[in-house]
Amino acid sequence: MRHISMTPFGRQPVTAGLLATRALAEAPAPAATADKWALLRDLTQARKAIGVSDRDLAVLSALLSFHPGKDLADDDGLIVFPSNRSLSDRAHGMPESTLRRHIAALCRAGLILRRDSPNGKRYATRDCSGALDRAYGFDLRPLLVRSAEISDAARQARQDALRRHRLREMTVIRLRDAAKLLVWASENDLGDCADGLEAIAGMQKQLRRKLDLDSLQRLADCAARLLARIHDHLPRKTEDMSGNDSQNERHHQNSNTEPLESESCKEQNDSDLPGSDETPPMPLEIVLKATPDIRDYTSGDIRSWRDLVRVAAFVSPMLGITPDAWRQACQEMGAAAAATTLACILQRSGSIARPGGYLRHLTDKAANKAFSPGPMVMALLRADNRLAA
Incomplete structure:
Protein backbone atom coordinates (compact mmCIF):
# COMPACT_ATOMS: atom_id res chain seq x y z
CA MET A 1 0.00 0.00 0.00
CA ARG A 2 1.43 3.39 -1.04
CA HIS A 3 2.02 5.96 1.71
CA ILE A 4 3.12 9.60 1.35
CA SER A 5 4.82 10.98 4.46
CA MET A 6 3.20 13.95 6.19
CA THR A 7 6.03 14.61 8.66
CA PRO A 8 9.25 16.54 8.09
CA PHE A 9 12.67 14.94 8.11
CA GLY A 10 15.18 15.57 10.88
CA ARG A 11 14.56 17.66 13.93
CA GLN A 12 11.70 19.69 12.50
CA PRO A 13 8.57 19.04 14.61
CA VAL A 14 5.01 18.59 13.45
CA THR A 15 2.98 21.79 13.88
CA ALA A 16 -0.68 22.70 13.50
CA GLY A 17 0.21 24.85 10.52
CA LEU A 18 1.96 21.91 8.85
CA LEU A 19 -1.05 19.66 9.36
CA ALA A 20 -3.40 22.34 7.99
CA THR A 21 -1.25 22.72 4.90
CA ARG A 22 -1.16 18.94 4.40
CA ALA A 23 -4.95 18.81 4.65
CA LEU A 24 -5.18 21.56 2.02
CA ALA A 25 -2.88 19.63 -0.27
CA GLU A 26 -5.07 16.54 -0.03
CA ALA A 27 -8.24 18.52 -0.80
CA PRO A 28 -9.85 18.14 -4.23
CA ALA A 29 -8.59 20.58 -6.85
CA PRO A 30 -11.19 22.98 -8.31
CA ALA A 31 -9.88 22.29 -11.81
CA ALA A 32 -8.10 19.36 -13.39
CA THR A 33 -5.29 21.55 -14.71
CA ALA A 34 -3.91 25.08 -14.27
CA ASP A 35 -1.36 27.08 -16.25
CA LYS A 36 1.62 27.23 -13.89
CA TRP A 37 3.05 30.42 -15.38
CA ALA A 38 -0.33 32.15 -15.26
CA LEU A 39 -0.53 31.13 -11.58
CA LEU A 40 2.93 32.62 -11.00
CA ARG A 41 1.84 35.89 -12.63
CA ASP A 42 -1.26 35.99 -10.44
CA LEU A 43 0.86 35.29 -7.37
CA THR A 44 3.15 38.17 -8.31
CA GLN A 45 0.19 40.54 -8.26
CA ALA A 46 -1.39 39.03 -5.13
CA ARG A 47 1.83 38.38 -3.19
CA LYS A 48 0.88 40.75 -0.35
CA ALA A 49 -2.47 39.05 0.17
CA ILE A 50 -0.88 35.59 0.04
CA GLY A 51 1.97 36.63 2.32
CA VAL A 52 5.05 36.06 0.17
CA SER A 53 7.81 38.32 -1.14
CA ASP A 54 9.21 38.80 -4.62
CA ARG A 55 12.29 36.77 -3.64
CA ASP A 56 10.05 33.93 -2.47
CA LEU A 57 8.38 33.94 -5.87
CA ALA A 58 11.76 33.92 -7.63
CA VAL A 59 12.49 30.61 -5.87
CA LEU A 60 9.01 29.34 -6.73
CA SER A 61 9.66 30.20 -10.38
CA ALA A 62 12.85 28.14 -10.25
CA LEU A 63 10.92 25.22 -8.73
CA LEU A 64 8.23 25.43 -11.40
CA SER A 65 10.89 25.26 -14.10
CA PHE A 66 11.67 21.69 -12.96
CA HIS A 67 8.08 20.64 -13.66
CA PRO A 68 7.71 19.44 -17.25
CA GLY A 69 5.07 21.03 -19.38
CA LYS A 70 3.03 24.19 -19.05
CA ASP A 71 0.09 22.96 -16.97
CA LEU A 72 -0.14 21.54 -13.47
CA ALA A 73 -2.32 18.41 -13.66
CA ASP A 74 -3.96 16.65 -10.73
CA ASP A 75 -1.81 13.53 -10.82
CA ASP A 76 1.36 12.17 -9.26
CA GLY A 77 3.63 14.31 -11.44
CA LEU A 78 3.48 17.43 -9.26
CA ILE A 79 6.51 16.60 -7.11
CA VAL A 80 9.80 18.14 -8.24
CA PHE A 81 13.11 17.00 -6.75
CA PRO A 82 15.97 19.29 -7.81
CA SER A 83 19.23 19.26 -5.93
CA ASN A 84 20.26 22.38 -4.06
CA ARG A 85 22.93 23.10 -6.66
CA SER A 86 20.49 22.80 -9.58
CA LEU A 87 17.92 24.93 -7.80
CA SER A 88 20.55 27.56 -7.02
CA ASP A 89 21.61 27.67 -10.68
CA ARG A 90 18.04 28.31 -11.83
CA ALA A 91 17.60 30.91 -9.09
CA HIS A 92 20.50 32.89 -10.61
CA GLY A 93 23.11 31.70 -8.15
CA MET A 94 21.14 32.27 -4.95
CA PRO A 95 23.07 30.90 -1.92
CA GLU A 96 21.74 27.68 -0.44
CA SER A 97 21.11 29.28 2.95
CA THR A 98 18.96 31.91 1.25
CA LEU A 99 17.17 29.24 -0.78
CA ARG A 100 16.25 27.37 2.38
CA ARG A 101 14.82 30.53 3.93
CA HIS A 102 12.60 31.28 0.93
CA ILE A 103 11.52 27.65 0.58
CA ALA A 104 10.42 27.72 4.22
CA ALA A 105 8.43 30.89 3.50
CA LEU A 106 6.69 29.20 0.54
CA CYS A 107 5.81 26.25 2.77
CA ARG A 108 4.42 28.52 5.50
CA ALA A 109 2.31 30.33 2.91
CA GLY A 110 0.80 27.00 1.82
CA LEU A 111 2.07 27.18 -1.77
CA ILE A 112 4.30 24.10 -1.75
CA LEU A 113 4.78 21.03 0.47
CA ARG A 114 7.84 19.06 1.42
CA ARG A 115 7.63 15.36 0.63
CA ASP A 116 10.69 14.15 2.52
CA SER A 117 12.37 10.85 1.82
CA PRO A 118 13.55 8.50 4.57
CA ASN A 119 17.00 10.14 4.55
CA GLY A 120 15.75 13.67 3.79
CA LYS A 121 17.21 13.82 0.30
CA ARG A 122 15.31 14.62 -2.89
CA TYR A 123 15.12 11.93 -5.50
CA ALA A 124 12.79 9.72 -7.53
CA THR A 125 12.60 5.95 -7.94
CA ARG A 126 11.54 3.99 -11.00
CA ASP A 127 9.62 0.78 -11.40
CA CYS A 128 10.63 -2.26 -13.37
CA SER A 129 9.50 -0.68 -16.64
CA GLY A 130 11.64 2.41 -16.09
CA ALA A 131 8.75 4.78 -15.32
CA LEU A 132 8.88 7.09 -12.32
CA ASP A 133 7.42 5.31 -9.34
CA ARG A 134 8.00 7.54 -6.31
CA ALA A 135 9.34 11.07 -5.94
CA TYR A 136 10.57 12.91 -2.88
CA GLY A 137 10.97 16.66 -2.96
CA PHE A 138 8.60 19.60 -3.23
CA ASP A 139 4.92 19.01 -3.95
CA LEU A 140 3.33 21.69 -6.18
CA ARG A 141 -0.22 20.42 -5.70
CA PRO A 142 -1.20 23.23 -3.25
CA LEU A 143 -0.82 25.63 -6.17
CA LEU A 144 -3.39 23.65 -8.14
CA VAL A 145 -5.74 23.37 -5.15
CA ARG A 146 -5.54 27.11 -4.48
CA SER A 147 -5.60 28.22 -8.12
CA ALA A 148 -9.09 29.78 -7.85
CA GLU A 149 -8.17 31.58 -4.60
CA ILE A 150 -4.95 32.91 -6.14
CA SER A 151 -6.82 34.09 -9.23
CA ASP A 152 -9.41 35.92 -7.10
CA ALA A 153 -6.68 37.54 -4.98
CA ALA A 154 -4.88 38.72 -8.11
CA ARG A 155 -8.11 40.16 -9.52
CA GLN A 156 -8.71 42.05 -6.27
CA ALA A 157 -5.11 43.29 -6.25
CA ARG A 158 -5.52 44.61 -9.81
CA GLN A 159 -8.74 46.37 -8.85
CA ASP A 160 -7.07 47.92 -5.79
CA ALA A 161 -4.10 49.03 -7.89
CA LEU A 162 -6.43 50.66 -10.41
CA ARG A 163 -8.35 52.37 -7.62
CA ARG A 164 -5.11 53.65 -6.07
CA HIS A 165 -4.05 54.97 -9.48
CA ARG A 166 -7.37 56.75 -9.97
CA LEU A 167 -7.32 58.20 -6.44
CA ARG A 168 -3.76 59.43 -6.91
CA GLU A 169 -4.70 61.04 -10.24
CA MET A 170 -7.74 62.72 -8.69
CA THR A 171 -5.75 63.97 -5.69
CA VAL A 172 -2.97 65.39 -7.86
CA ILE A 173 -5.49 67.28 -10.01
CA ARG A 174 -7.39 68.62 -6.98
CA LEU A 175 -4.20 69.82 -5.32
CA ARG A 176 -3.05 71.45 -8.55
CA ASP A 177 -6.40 73.25 -8.91
CA ALA A 178 -6.32 74.31 -5.25
CA ALA A 179 -2.76 75.66 -5.48
CA LYS A 180 -3.39 77.67 -8.63
CA LEU A 181 -6.66 79.08 -7.29
CA LEU A 182 -4.93 80.15 -4.09
CA VAL A 183 -2.14 81.85 -6.05
CA TRP A 184 -4.75 83.64 -8.15
CA ALA A 185 -6.66 84.70 -5.02
CA SER A 186 -3.47 86.01 -3.43
CA GLU A 187 -2.50 87.99 -6.54
CA ASN A 188 -5.94 89.60 -6.56
CA ASP A 189 -5.99 90.46 -2.84
CA LEU A 190 -8.74 87.98 -2.02
CA GLY A 191 -7.18 86.65 1.15
CA ASP A 192 -4.08 85.29 2.83
CA CYS A 193 -3.25 82.00 1.14
CA ALA A 194 -0.09 80.98 2.97
CA ASP A 195 -1.77 78.41 5.24
CA GLY A 196 -3.65 76.86 2.34
CA LEU A 197 -0.50 76.57 0.24
CA GLU A 198 1.31 75.05 3.21
CA ALA A 199 -1.44 72.45 3.60
CA ILE A 200 -1.22 71.64 -0.11
CA ALA A 201 2.56 71.24 0.12
CA GLY A 202 2.10 68.82 3.02
CA MET A 203 -0.37 66.72 1.05
CA GLN A 204 1.89 66.71 -2.02
CA LYS A 205 4.70 65.47 0.20
CA GLN A 206 2.49 62.61 1.42
CA LEU A 207 1.75 61.68 -2.20
CA ARG A 208 5.44 60.96 -2.75
CA ARG A 209 5.14 58.08 -0.29
CA LYS A 210 3.71 54.68 -1.16
CA LEU A 211 0.34 54.93 0.57
CA ASP A 212 -2.10 52.11 1.11
CA LEU A 213 -5.62 52.36 -0.26
CA ASP A 214 -7.21 53.66 2.95
CA SER A 215 -4.54 56.34 3.48
CA LEU A 216 -4.83 57.45 -0.13
CA GLN A 217 -8.63 57.66 0.18
CA ARG A 218 -8.31 59.87 3.28
CA LEU A 219 -5.82 62.10 1.47
CA ALA A 220 -8.13 62.38 -1.55
CA ASP A 221 -11.04 63.33 0.73
CA CYS A 222 -8.90 65.94 2.47
CA ALA A 223 -7.89 67.45 -0.90
CA ALA A 224 -11.54 67.51 -1.97
CA ARG A 225 -12.59 69.36 1.20
CA LEU A 226 -9.78 71.88 0.81
CA LEU A 227 -10.72 72.57 -2.81
CA ALA A 228 -14.38 72.95 -1.82
CA ARG A 229 -13.48 75.52 0.84
CA ILE A 230 -11.41 77.46 -1.67
CA HIS A 231 -14.33 77.50 -4.13
CA ASP A 232 -16.63 78.70 -1.36
CA HIS A 233 -14.30 81.63 -0.64
CA LEU A 234 -13.95 82.72 -4.25
CA PRO A 235 -16.25 85.49 -5.50
CA ARG A 236 -19.22 84.24 -7.49
CA LYS A 237 -18.56 86.74 -10.27
CA THR A 238 -15.12 87.96 -11.23
CA GLU A 239 -14.28 90.99 -13.28
CA ASP A 240 -12.34 90.61 -16.49
CA MET A 241 -8.65 90.21 -15.62
CA SER A 242 -7.41 89.87 -19.18
CA GLY A 243 -6.46 93.48 -19.78
CA ASN A 244 -3.07 94.57 -21.10
CA ASP A 245 -0.17 95.82 -18.97
CA SER A 246 -1.58 99.33 -18.78
CA GLN A 247 -4.76 97.92 -17.22
CA ASN A 248 -3.04 96.03 -14.42
CA GLU A 249 -3.76 98.81 -11.93
CA ARG A 250 -7.44 98.02 -11.32
CA HIS A 251 -9.82 100.53 -9.81
CA HIS A 252 -11.21 99.57 -6.39
CA GLN A 253 -14.37 101.26 -5.21
CA ASN A 254 -14.67 100.78 -1.48
CA SER A 255 -16.51 102.92 1.01
CA ASN A 256 -14.23 101.66 3.80
CA THR A 257 -11.72 104.41 4.54
CA GLU A 258 -9.35 102.10 6.41
CA PRO A 259 -5.97 101.49 4.73
CA LEU A 260 -5.52 98.45 2.50
CA GLU A 261 -1.86 97.60 3.16
Missing part, protein backbone atom coordinates in the same frame (compact mmCIF):
# COMPACT_ATOMS: atom_id res chain seq x y z
CA SER A 262 -2.70 94.50 5.16
CA GLU A 263 -5.78 93.21 3.36
CA SER A 264 -3.98 89.96 2.72
CA CYS A 265 -5.11 88.95 6.20
CA LYS A 266 -8.80 89.77 5.81
CA GLU A 267 -11.36 86.99 6.09
CA GLN A 268 -13.77 85.88 3.45
CA ASN A 269 -16.40 84.59 5.81
CA ASP A 270 -17.44 85.23 9.41
CA SER A 271 -16.98 81.61 10.39
CA ASP A 272 -14.06 80.56 8.16
CA LEU A 273 -10.77 82.43 8.60
CA PRO A 274 -8.05 82.73 5.97
CA GLY A 275 -5.97 79.62 5.51
CA SER A 276 -6.87 75.98 5.31
CA ASP A 277 -8.30 74.96 8.68
CA GLU A 278 -7.54 77.92 10.97
CA THR A 279 -9.24 77.80 14.34
CA PRO A 280 -9.61 80.98 16.43
CA PRO A 281 -7.36 80.86 19.50
CA MET A 282 -10.30 81.39 21.88
CA PRO A 283 -13.81 82.89 21.90
CA LEU A 284 -13.90 86.42 20.46
CA GLU A 285 -15.74 87.76 23.51
CA ILE A 286 -12.83 86.80 25.80
CA VAL A 287 -10.30 88.50 23.53
CA LEU A 288 -12.37 91.72 23.43
CA LYS A 289 -12.84 91.66 27.20
CA ALA A 290 -9.07 91.42 27.70
CA THR A 291 -8.24 94.05 25.04
CA PRO A 292 -10.94 96.75 25.18
CA ASP A 293 -8.62 99.42 23.68
CA ILE A 294 -8.94 97.86 20.21
CA ARG A 295 -12.60 98.99 20.12
CA ASP A 296 -11.50 102.64 20.09
CA TYR A 297 -10.18 102.28 16.54
CA THR A 298 -13.43 101.34 14.82
CA SER A 299 -16.60 103.33 14.33
CA GLY A 300 -18.77 100.24 14.56
CA ASP A 301 -18.75 97.20 16.79
CA ILE A 302 -16.48 94.18 16.48
CA ARG A 303 -18.94 91.36 15.95
CA SER A 304 -16.77 88.77 14.17
CA TRP A 305 -13.19 87.67 13.73
CA ARG A 306 -13.25 89.33 10.33
CA ASP A 307 -13.96 92.67 12.03
CA LEU A 308 -11.10 92.13 14.50
CA VAL A 309 -8.62 91.22 11.73
CA ARG A 310 -9.63 94.30 9.74
CA VAL A 311 -9.25 96.64 12.75
CA ALA A 312 -5.90 95.04 13.66
CA ALA A 313 -4.65 95.65 10.12
CA PHE A 314 -5.73 99.27 10.48
CA VAL A 315 -3.99 99.69 13.85
CA SER A 316 -0.71 97.94 12.96
CA PRO A 317 0.95 100.93 11.17
CA MET A 318 0.12 103.18 14.13
CA LEU A 319 2.19 100.88 16.36
CA GLY A 320 5.17 101.07 14.00
CA ILE A 321 4.51 97.61 12.54
CA THR A 322 5.46 97.41 8.88
CA PRO A 323 3.13 95.78 6.32
CA ASP A 324 5.72 93.04 5.82
CA ALA A 325 5.86 92.26 9.54
CA TRP A 326 2.05 92.12 9.70
CA ARG A 327 1.81 89.83 6.66
CA GLN A 328 4.45 87.54 8.14
CA ALA A 329 2.55 87.37 11.44
CA CYS A 330 -0.63 86.41 9.59
CA GLN A 331 1.18 83.70 7.68
CA GLU A 332 2.91 82.12 10.67
CA MET A 333 0.19 82.54 13.32
CA GLY A 334 -2.97 82.69 11.24
CA ALA A 335 -5.01 85.85 10.80
CA ALA A 336 -7.11 85.41 13.97
CA ALA A 337 -4.12 84.69 16.21
CA ALA A 338 -2.17 87.58 14.67
CA ALA A 339 -5.08 89.97 15.30
CA THR A 340 -5.38 88.71 18.89
CA THR A 341 -1.65 89.22 19.44
CA LEU A 342 -1.77 92.73 18.02
CA ALA A 343 -4.75 93.61 20.24
CA CYS A 344 -2.74 92.43 23.26
CA ILE A 345 0.28 94.47 22.15
CA LEU A 346 -1.98 97.54 21.77
CA GLN A 347 -3.39 96.97 25.24
CA ARG A 348 0.15 96.88 26.67
CA SER A 349 1.60 99.52 24.33
CA GLY A 350 2.68 101.68 27.26
CA SER A 351 5.11 98.98 28.45
CA ILE A 352 6.37 97.75 25.04
CA ALA A 353 9.12 99.97 23.64
CA ARG A 354 9.21 98.50 20.10
CA PRO A 355 5.88 96.84 19.16
CA GLY A 356 7.14 96.03 15.64
CA GLY A 357 10.22 94.19 16.90
CA TYR A 358 8.16 92.47 19.60
CA LEU A 359 5.67 91.21 16.98
CA ARG A 360 8.51 89.88 14.80
CA HIS A 361 9.94 88.07 17.84
CA LEU A 362 6.57 86.44 18.55
CA THR A 363 6.19 85.57 14.84
CA ASP A 364 9.53 83.75 14.88
CA LYS A 365 8.40 81.79 17.93
CA ALA A 366 5.10 80.96 16.21
CA ALA A 367 7.03 79.64 13.20
CA ASN A 368 8.65 77.13 15.57
CA LYS A 369 5.30 76.24 17.19
CA ALA A 370 6.46 77.92 20.41
CA PHE A 371 3.90 80.73 20.70
CA SER A 372 0.17 81.09 21.15
CA PRO A 373 -1.64 84.35 22.07
CA GLY A 374 -3.78 82.57 24.68
CA PRO A 375 -1.43 83.18 27.63
CA MET A 376 -1.19 86.90 26.72
CA VAL A 377 -4.97 87.21 26.77
CA MET A 378 -5.29 85.37 30.08
CA ALA A 379 -2.55 87.51 31.64
CA LEU A 380 -4.45 90.67 30.67
CA LEU A 381 -7.67 89.24 32.13
CA ARG A 382 -5.93 88.38 35.42
CA ALA A 383 -4.41 91.87 35.59
CA ASP A 384 -7.83 93.42 34.95
CA ASN A 385 -9.38 91.29 37.69
CA ARG A 386 -6.68 92.34 40.17
CA LEU A 387 -7.29 95.99 39.36
CA ALA A 388 -11.04 95.54 39.77
CA ALA A 389 -10.49 93.88 43.15
